[in-house]
Amino acid sequence: MKKLLPTNSIRHSGSLRHSGLSRIHSIRFWSPRRLVPRMTFFIVLLAIFISPTLAIDSIPLTISPVRQQMEMKPSEASTGILKLINISETPISGTLKAVDFIVEDNQGTPVFLEDQNFASNYSAASWITLPYDRLTIPANDKVEIQFKINADQKALPGGHYTALIFEAISGSAIDTSQSAAAIAPRIASLIYITIPGDYQEQALVTKFHLPKFSQHGPLDINTTILNQSPTHIRPTGVITVSNMFGDVLTHLPLDEQNIFPETERAYLNTIPTKWLFGRYQAHLQAAYGSQGKNLDAIIYFTVIPVALIIYILIFIAAVIFLVKHYAKKNKKHEQELEVEVAKLKQELHK
Amino acid sequence: MNHMSRKHLLFLFILVLPVASLFIPKQLDSAALTSASITLSNSRLSYYAKIGVGNTNPGDTTFTIQGSSNADNDTNHLFPNDTINIGSNANSTVGTIIDSTNFAIATGITNQLVVGDAVYATQSGTVTIAFTINNDIPANGYIRVSIPSIATNGNDGAPDTAATTAANGWDLHSIVAADVTVSGGTGCSWNATEVITAAGAGTSHKIDATTTAACTAGTITMTIDSSPGLINPAPVTSGHTQGTADAYQWTIATYDGNPAATGKKIDSVDVSVAPIEAVLVSATIDETLSFSITAVTADSGTTGSCGITRTASSPDSTAYSIPWGTISSTYLAATHNTSQLLQVSTNADGGYAVTAIANDQMGKDGIACTGDVGEAVNCIKDTACGAVVCTHETLKDWGADPASYPGLGYSLEEVTAAEASFEYDDTTATYNAKQFADEEDSQAAQTIMTNAAPVDASQVYVCYRIDVTATQPAGYYFNKVRYTATAIF
Numbered sequence: 001m002k003k004l005l006p007t008n009s010i011r012h013s014g015s016l017r018h019s020g021l022s023r024i025h026s027i028r029f030w031s032p033r034r035l036v037p038r039m040t041f042f043i044v045l046l047a048i049f050i051s052p053t054l055a056i057d058s059i060p061l062t063i064s065p066v067r068q069q070m071e072m073k074p075s076e077a078s079t080g081i082l083k084l085i086n087i088s089e090t091p092i093s094g095t096l097k098a099v100d101f102i103v104e105d106n107q108g109t110p111v112f113l114e115d116q117n118f119a120s121n122y123s124a125a126s127w128i129t130l131p132y133d134r135l136t137i138p139a140n141d142k143v144e145i146q147f148k149i150n151a152d153q154k155a156l157p158g159g160h161y162t163a164l165i166f167e168a169i170s171g172s173a174i175d176t177s178q179s180a181a182a183i184a185p186r187i188a189s190l191i192y193i194t195i196p197g198d199y200q201e202q203a204l205v206t207k208f209h210l211p212k213f214s215q216h217g218p219l220d221i222n223t224t225i226l227n228q229s230p231t232h233i234r235p236t237g238v239i240t241v242s243n244m245f246g247d248v249l250t251h252l253p254l255d256e257q258n259i260f261p262e263t264e265r266a267y268l269n270t271i272p273t274k275w276l277f278g279r280y281q282a283h284l285q286a287a288y289g290s291q292g293k294n295l296d297a298i299i300y301f302t303v304i305p306v307a308l309i310i311y312i313l314i315f316i317a318a319v320i321f322l323v324k325h326y327a328k329k330n331k332k333h334e335q336e337l338e339v340e341v342a343k344l345k346q347e348l349h350k
Numbered sequence: 351m352n353h354m355s356r357k358h359l360l361f362l363f364i365l366v367l368p369v370a371s372l373f374i375p376k377q378l379d380s381a382a383l384t385s386a387s388i389t390l391s392n393s394r395l396s397y398y399a400k401i402g403v404g405n406t407n408p409g410d411t412t413f414t415i416q417g418s419s420n421a422d423n424d425t426n427h428l429f430p431n432d433t434i435n436i437g438s439n440a441n442s443t444v445g446t447i448i449d450s451t452n453f454a455i456a457t458g459i460t461n462q463l464v465v466g467d468a469v470y471a472t473q474s475g476t477v478t479i480a481f482t483i484n485n486d487i488p489a490n491g492y493i494r495v496s497i498p499s500i501a502t503n504g505n506d507g508a509p510d511t512a513a514t515t516a517a518n519g520w521d522l523h524s525i526v527a528a529d530v531t532v533s534g535g536t537g538c539s540w541n542a543t544e545v546i547t548a549a550g551a552g553t554s555h556k557i558d559a560t561t562t563a564a565c566t567a568g569t570i571t572m573t574i575d576s577s578p579g580l581i582n583p584a585p586v587t588s589g590h591t592q593g594t595a596d597a598y599q600w601t602i603a604t605y606d607g608n609p610a611a612t613g614k615k616i617d618s619v620d621v622s623v624a625p626i627e628a629v630l631v632s633a634t635i636d637e638t639l640s641f642s643i644t645a646v647t648a649d650s651g652t653t654g655s656c657g658i659t660r661t662a663s664s665p666d667s668t669a670y671s672i673p674w675g676t677i678s679s680t681y682l683a684a685t686h687n688t689s690q691l692l693q694v695s696t697n698a699d700g701g702y703a704v705t706a707i708a709n710d711q712m713g714k715d716g717i718a719c720t721g722d723v724g725e726a727v728n729c730i731k732d733t734a735c736g737a738v739v740c741t742h743e744t745l746k747d748w749g750a751d752p753a754s755y756p757g758l759g760y761s762l763e764e765v766t767a768a769e770a771s772f773e774y775d776d777t778t779a780t781y782n783a784k785q786f787a788d789e790e791d792s793q794a795a796q797t798i799m800t801n802a803a804p805v806d807a808s809q810v811y812v813c814y815r816i817d818v819t820a821t822q823p824a825g826y827y828f829n830k831v832r833y834t835a836t837a838i839f
Binding site for chain 1 (some may be wrong): 543636637642643645646668669670671672674677693698699700712730786795814831833837
């Protein structure tokens, strides 16, 4: 900064004169009066753009659609649209790729099969053709990507699953003088492709549970459904809770959730009623798939508020005891009074 | 004299006749009722088209309509969820308007169609007729409302159409006296049993209501309810422009007696009623997922740093990096911890999940750190958290003695409750932490944020902690942590 202050020396310096900046002479950039503020501004600009770590405060990414579902025949071609939206004031660059995914847990969390040779019946990433694998989303703008899907000629009937993943990449240089963890935000769109054909849809209720005995509600019903079909299913149904007389206590709808092939999905329903008494039945009835299949499960459970009953019995016993105690005490007191009255009468007669 | 007499007589006749007419006026047929209005609660034209060449078999759900010579020659005025009759298949529900000539219904038809079968969707609603009388209606007087009608089939429950509005009108839809109520007017006492007469050829539908007491003033209101309700006409087949109303004339009149017998008209008024096509307002909302990573740069406080007090010497994260800078081997909370804010919004009904995975441990100049290794092979290992080690799946409290368990690890702090997979202070811990899943070591990405329902701006802080020993080889170490936001399957 000190070197810039002797303006005459800079003015006559040949280093800038022969650079691109020398063209600024025509607008009197090097006027001594204007040099200091302009150079200061220039240096600040340089500092911003040459900064080794460009301090971007936020990377906001939006993807749409989040999930898309389509039916295709083997060898059939189709297209899809993916929208990437950048609501920041800075362009966001990154890579785009198609990746197979599966689901392993019972919560439906996709697991992306990156860098793996996935020889699965459910693969579809190789069917996707993207127009480009790198792109920049302008600031406050969106990019629509039309991609092609060519279903494999030997595609097996059932579900095939892939995801399009956009990974934002920092545009700034890496400062190799300081250790760092680079952060790569990614956002994914899931694609479900169903190949029609001769396959059987099959699902089982592998868990339908709540405690056989409880003292009070609310009571959680845990349900797990295993999809044994080669395609995903989305069961719809209801759990009907009724008492020992057959009166319906409540209907609890099953959340509509996709279940990946050969995967379980867990459901949680809650009987909200606090005070229950007796034996109850919970009956799950659900339908799934395109072949009119049903799921059916029944459990029985008993709710007796034992602690409350004990408290009530103790209270009643205490009341009875007190009543008897005071009655006895009163009777004794009456007898004493009668004896006393009798004595007084005798004394009066004397 | 005779000549003069004839002149006088002619003069007298010409003079006297007009003057005499002033004293003996001719009785007027009628005057105009005032403030007359007819309000349709549903002013949408009915839809009427005919089946064109295409699907006609039982079970079919998509149909093509004819493109000319009918009231409706396209599907512009057919909307999703309209109840539609297709030939003899009544009460189907329109599912999708495929294009300008094709539409789909929710459930397949049961009866065979032939080309030219009617396709119609009726539009009905409450009709309110109001007017102010100009002259008294005597006791046992009447009001009559005349409703334009088609010449034939004007009471069959299907919308009517004709070439012109003069020949077209409302279908009476078998309304009865119970569907009509009359009220208002000073002194009126309306009978509840209105007489409803369906139109014949060249006539209108007529609704006659009678009052047992004289009406001397005021506004009278007749209401025709919506069940079943008059059926609005379909567009006229000649000269109709979509978006331009077809105007019809209804007539309201008062009588001193039964108009069907000898009752004389007292007042009357014609009121224009103009049904028009409705406008379908529709919007599509895509399923979207928004994910953002935001830097943390505050120089004070503990919010968003998992209980660590930030100072001016705390590393400022950026959205793309955690720049540790030159790491001291002396652990200090302020300089060895930093964080980022993750935010997710989605309208996906199954919710979302954000997973985290590192490509490897931090290696000197990015070298591969095979398995769980440490400084012996120029890597900053993943922290063990404590005597009982944490892993990428299992958390442990790394708060008691961070310096004794060097390495890199992370924790979470919720802004939005119940979004993080764990929190730094769960079970009264000081700093629950985990290792980042190591892709190089074939570890699976771990869910750090999730919700099984749509969310709006769910936020969780990811807190990073690093510590190295005094013997960690000098150099530049780095790795990459990937956060992936996705909808739940």
